[in-house]
Amino acid sequence: MILCTSAAGNLLLSHDAFAANTKKVAAKSSQKNTQSKAADVHYLEWQEVQSFIAEMQAQHQFPLDQLQHIFDNARYMESAVQLVKPAPPGKPKNWKAYRARFVENGRIAAGVTFWERNQETLQRAERQFSVPAGIIVGLIGVETIFGKNTGSFRALDALTTLAFSYPETPNRETRSQFFKNELSQLLLFARDNKLDVFSIKSSYAGAIGLAQFMPSSLRQHAVDFDTDGKIDLRESEADAIGSVANYLAKHGWQKDLPFAFPATLLDQDPASLSLKDALNRGLKSSFYIDDLKLLVSTADDKAPRNLKYGLIDLQNGDDPTEYWLATENFFAITKYNRSYFYAMSVIDLGNVIALARTK
Numbered sequence: 001m002i003l004c005t006s007a008a009g010n011l012l013l014s015h016d017a018f019a020a021n022t023k024k025v026a027a028k029s030s031q032k033n034t035q036s037k038a039a040d041v042h043y044l045e046w047q048e049v050q051s052f053i054a055e056m057q058a059q060h061q062f063p064l065d066q067l068q069h070i071f072d073n074a075r076y077m078e079s080a081v082q083l084v085k086p087a088p089p090g091k092p093k094n095w096k097a098y099r100a101r102f103v104e105n106g107r108i109a110a111g112v113t114f115w116e117r118n119q120e121t122l123q124r125a126e127r128q129f130s131v132p133a134g135i136i137v138g139l140i141g142v143e144t145i146f147g148k149n150t151g152s153f154r155a156l157d158a159l160t161t162l163a164f165s166y167p168e169t170p171n172r173e174t175r176s177q178f179f180k181n182e183l184s185q186l187l188l189f190a191r192d193n194k195l196d197v198f199s200i201k202s203s204y205a206g207a208i209g210l211a212q213f214m215p216s217s218l219r220q221h222a223v224d225f226d227t228d229g230k231i232d233l234r235e236s237e238a239d240a241i242g243s244v245a246n247y248l249a250k251h252g253w254q255k256d257l258p259f260a261f262p263a264t265l266l267d268q269d270p271a272s273l274s275l276k277d278a279l280n281r282g283l284k285s286s287f288y289i290d291d292l293k294l295l296v297s298t299a300d301d302k303a304p305r306n307l308k309y310g311l312i313d314l315q316n317g318d319d320p321t322e323y324w325l326a327t328e329n330f331f332a333i334t335k336y337n338r339s340y341f342y343a344m345s346v347i348d349l350g351n352v353i354a355l356a357r358t359k
Contacts, residue, residue, distance in 0.1 A: 041076035041165070044068060048164055056184060062191070070187070070197060074160040077153060080204040084175075085167050095314035095322060095341055102142050102345045103352055111137055111353035114146040114237070121225065121238045129245035130255035136244050138350025139336065143212045150210060150234060151203035159183040159206040159215075182206050185215035192219075193230060201234065209233025210240035213247075221247040251335040252328050259347050260330045261303040263296040263311070263323040278311040283334045285310045285327060298325055312340045 043049045049071055056062040115122065115137050122133035144150050162179040166172050186206065190197035202208045206215065211233055213222055222231045225242025233240050267275055274295055278287065285308035289298070296311060303309075309325040316322065324344075333343035 037078060038076045042072075043074050043076070043160055043164060044072045046164060052163075052180060052183075056187065060184070060188060062187065070156065071160070073198070075154070075157045076165060077157050077161045077204070080153065080158045080161045081165060081167050083204045084162060086169065092317045093315040093341075094317035095344070096316055096319070098341045099345055099348060103349050107141050107145055107349065108353055108356050110146045110148070111141045111349065112356050114140070115353060115357060118237055118241060121241050125225070125241050125245040128242075129249040129253070131245040131248045131253050132350070134350030134354045135248070135333070135346065136241055136350075137353055138346040138348070139244055139333070140210050140240060141349050141353070142342065142346050144210050147210045147237070147240075150212070151201055151207065153202050153204055153206075154198060155186055155200040155202035155206050155208060155215070156183075156197050158202055158204055159186055162205065179206070182215050185219055189215050189219050210237065211244050211247075213243065217247060221250055247336065248332050252332040254328055257307075257327050257329045258302070258304075260312070260324045260326040260344070261298045261300045261309075263292075263298045263325050265296055265323050267295050279313055281310060283310070283331045283338065285331065287311065289325070292325075296323055296325070314340060314344060 053062075053064070053067045053071065056067055057064060115133065119133075122136060125131065125136060126133050140146055159179055159182050163176055163183045164180075166176040166179065169175070183206075186200065187197060189195070190200065200208065203212060207213065208215065208218060209232075213233055218231070218233065222233060222239065222243040223246050224231050224239060226236050226238035228236070231239055231243075233243060265275075269275070278292065278295055281287075287309055288307070289303065289305050289309065292309075292311065303325060307327060309327060310331060312324050312326045312330075314322040314324065326340075326343075330343055330347070333346050334340070337343070
């Protein structure tokens with residue numbers, strides 16, 4: 001930024017600096033508007049919130065005065081509303097660009113340190129749940145860079161906002177109901193574990209701790225893996241490790257099953273009906289290799305022919321799409337996040353960290 005001083009002693013901004021200053025003023029104005037909007041939201045006065053309170057009383061025997069206190073102090077979070085909105089149409093999906101965000105030097109170095117620090121715990125989780133250490137490490141690394149980015153929102157505020165103030169989108173009703181359920185699960189988790197619900201921090205979407213569990217997953221799948229009498233996914237690396245392994249085990253992970261094998265497309269028409277059908281079978285394995293022999297092949301002789309696979313595509317923008325044959329273990333990772341890019345990044349990051357440990 002270039003600054004020049006006038007005869008009067010005032011600072012005259014260059015064109016770029018002036019533009020930056022204008023944006024700063026606009027941002028401050030927007031922040032004031034947001035703060036004003038937040039101050040005007042009193043969730044306890046909303047009929048929809050009153051109905052939710054009545055449900056929590058009837059179904060879970062929550063005291064009325066406790067719920068009134070909670071929602072009288074719940075804050076509207078405009079930032080959560082903005083962050084949950086769908087991204088505007090932009091560039092085509094690009095697997096290589098996505099992977100580069102997660103399989104990078106800083107995350108790899110942090111992963112090596114995390115693995116070394118928790119080697120015994122990872123081995124115990126692998127023995128108990130049959131989930132390899134590399135997958136557990138890769139997932140926690142993708143989610144939060146091993147605890148570096150766990151979120152600074154109050155979970156109550158994030159979930160209340162998204163339950164009752166979800167933005168106007170085609171799926172608003174479905175998403176609002178999802179977050180209402182997660183809000184109820186948060187309240188139950190806090191009560192069951194004698195926690196101050198206002199003290200629980202999360203991402204903008206209400207995901208908690210190193211493993212970014214939503215409250216429903218926290219209640220169903222989190223484990224006290226350090227055996228200290230409590231579940232703490234924010235501070236206990238052992239609890240996070242055990243909980244990730246337990247989650248994957250409960251969602252179809254199979255011992256010693258491989259993850260995925262690269263495939264070569266034989267049908268060179270990417271718009272062919274047979275390819276579309278093969279790619280749209282959902283997050284599951286549907287085909288034996290012989291079922292796909294007219295469509296794709298794999299040069300990897302380690303791919304068992306007696307296993308079922310799902311055909312997945314990893315789009316690379318303007319570059320050719322990658323095709324893979326994915327097993328049930330690959331799809332178990334997609335139960336954590338319904339994205340092929342995500343699951344493959346978890347696998348790749350874990351593999352690269354494992355290699356880095358041997359150097």
